[in-house]
Amino acid sequence: MLDGMPVTAYNDLALLFDNEGIEKVSGSLFSVKDTGLEGTILSPDEAVWKLQEQAAFLNFEGAGRVSASEITLEYVVVISADGKILVTPVWRFLLGEDGDERNFQRQKILGVDAVTGELIWEERGNTL
Numbered sequence: 001m002l003d004g005m006p007v008t009a010y011n012d013l014a015l016l017f018d019n020e021g022i023e024k025v026s027g028s029l030f031s032v033k034d035t036g037l038e039g040t041i042l043s044p045d046e047a048v049w050k051l052q053e054q055a056a057f058l059n060f061e062g063a064g065r066v067s068a069s070e071i072t073l074e075y076v077v078v079i080s081a082d083g084k085i086l087v088t089p090v091w092r093f094l095l096g097e098d099g100d101e102r103n104f105q106r107q108k109i110l111g112v113d114a115v116t117g118e119l120i121w122e123e124r125g126n127t128l
Contacts, residue, residue: 005074050112073114090114107124
């Protein structure tokens, strides 16, 4: 959590433990430094409009219909064009029609950068 919002990194933090204690810790652990925003945050309506503008770039691998049942403002870890790892605010569209589907598809990130309006569409997990 950062500023009261979730941070979606490349790997969920996971603890594997047994009767002897912790066996394995994995996931993305990092520290952050506040660099400030370069602009104002888009409204949810502006984020939906940006998503509609860029929808042609989405590939849902043959699915005829994909539901996004919630939109949340959260931080997402991204790699900038110059290779820097950044934590940026994103309007994230949660895929799935209910809580179970959203949880099943939580590794899929469909969002719009809340400052630049850039489309974010990727699957997370087991990288970086």
